[in-house]
Amino acid sequence: MRGNTLEFNFSTQYVSALLYSSIIGLAMCSTIWLILIRKRETISVTTSSLIVPVVAAMLGWILLGENNSPLSFLSFVLVFMGIYLVNRKT
DSSP: OOOOOOOOOOOHHHHHHHHIIIIIHHHHHHHHHHHHHHHSOHHHHHHHTTHHHHHHHHHHHHHHOOOOOHHHHHHHHHHHHHHHHHHOOO
């Protein structure tokens, strides 16, 4: 069996979009992260980063029609439960 070859074109539009999303996105995320660290408890800010894969999977399911198994949804619930348990006041 022979595989398909991947053709990739480093166009100006591609490189510009890559630089914009990486540099501007990194600057925005770093700034927001530092502001949150100053205003909130560190543990609540760091555990909130665990939500990122869940949000990415949900957006892929909603916007791109990707398939998520029932096990995926169970794992989403477990992530949210873990975040709740870590951040709850005792």
